[in-house]
Amino acid sequence: MIDHRLHGALPLSRRAMLYGIGAGGLTAVLGGCATRAPALRMPSDPAANAAPDLVDLARFDPRLRLDIRYATPANFMGRVLYPLPRAVTQRPVAEALSRVQTRAEAAGYGLLIFDAYRPWRITKMMWDATPPAKREFVADPASGSRHNRGCSIDLSLHRGGIEVEMPSPYDDFTPAAYRSNTAAPAEALAASRMLEDWMVAEGFVPLANEWWHYDWAEWRRYPIMDVPLEAVTAG
Numbered sequence: 562m563i564d565h566r567l568h569g570a571l572p573l574s575r576r577a578m579l580y581g582i583g584a585g586g587l588t589a590v591l592g593g594c595a596t597r598a599p600a601l602r603m604p605s606d607p608a609a610n611a612a613p614d615l616v617d618l619a620r621f622d623p624r625l626r627l628d629i630r631y632a633t634p635a636n637f638m639g640r641v642l643y644p645l646p647r648a649v650t651q652r653p654v655a656e657a658l659s660r661v662q663t664r665a666e667a668a669g670y671g672l673l674i675f676d677a678y679r680p681w682r683i684t685k686m687m688w689d690a691t692p693p694a695k696r697e698f699v700a701d702p703a704s705g706s707r708h709n710r711g712c713s714i715d716l717s718l719h720r721g722g723i724e725v726e727m728p729s730p731y732d733d734f735t736p737a738a739y740r741s742n743t744a745a746p747a748e749a750l751a752a753s754r755m756l757e758d759w760m761v762a763e764g765f766v767p768l769a770n771e772w773w774h775y776d777w778a779e780w781r782r783y784p785i786m787d788v789p790l791e792a793v794t795a796g
């Protein structure tokens with residue numbers, strides 16, 4: 562569970578301070594230039610009325626495989642963004658994923674999780690580092706990401722531990738990642754559609770321009786959060 566009171570003023574973790582990405586560090590970076598542009602603050606959604614109830618996916622359902630790319634340098638940013646390979650979601654999202662895993666297993670597959678809850682500060686770092694022409698693939702921190710609400714999941718399939726070929730690599734910021742892409746191998750397109758069918762059947766909404774991204778249908782009920790991944794107390 563996340564304490565609601567923490568949302569506005571998070572205690573800085575030692576690691577966040579070392580990274581210089583805690584609230585103070587961010588202000589210092591943004592406010593330190595000569596023009597003194599106002600620091601962007603984390604948005605809050607007045608429609609979000611549900612209390613966060615985060616669960617750790619690895620503990621919730623050990624059948625789920627994790628490949629948390631942002632905890633390694635093997636991601637589009639080329640550096641480690643998460644201090645630990647952890648996947649956290651709101652409880653109904655985890656329950657639905659577990660049902661998708663059961664569907665996948667019945668067909669001889671399993672789910673491979675790339676990312677789940679993402680602290681708002683990481684969304685901002687990604688936005689700042691992404692050229693404007695590529696920003697259709699990253700969430701605008703001014704409105705926040707559904708990942709910040711613990712309601713989005715980036716995932717693929719594996720078969721016997723081997724990652725299944727999909728229409729593009731994860732975080733491939735090109736039209737090859739679009740669900741409308743028909744230029745990929747037929748097996749890759751079929752695998753992507755199979756995953757999509759299972760996810761939609763359990764209450765997820767696919768994102769049109771990223772085959773790996775799904776939103777929980779009721780994402781709007783949950784608040785945008787900035788609790789560092791290592792500080793989340795998940796059930």
Ligand SMILES: [Zn+2]
Binds near residue numbers: 676714715775
């Ligand atoms: Zn995503």
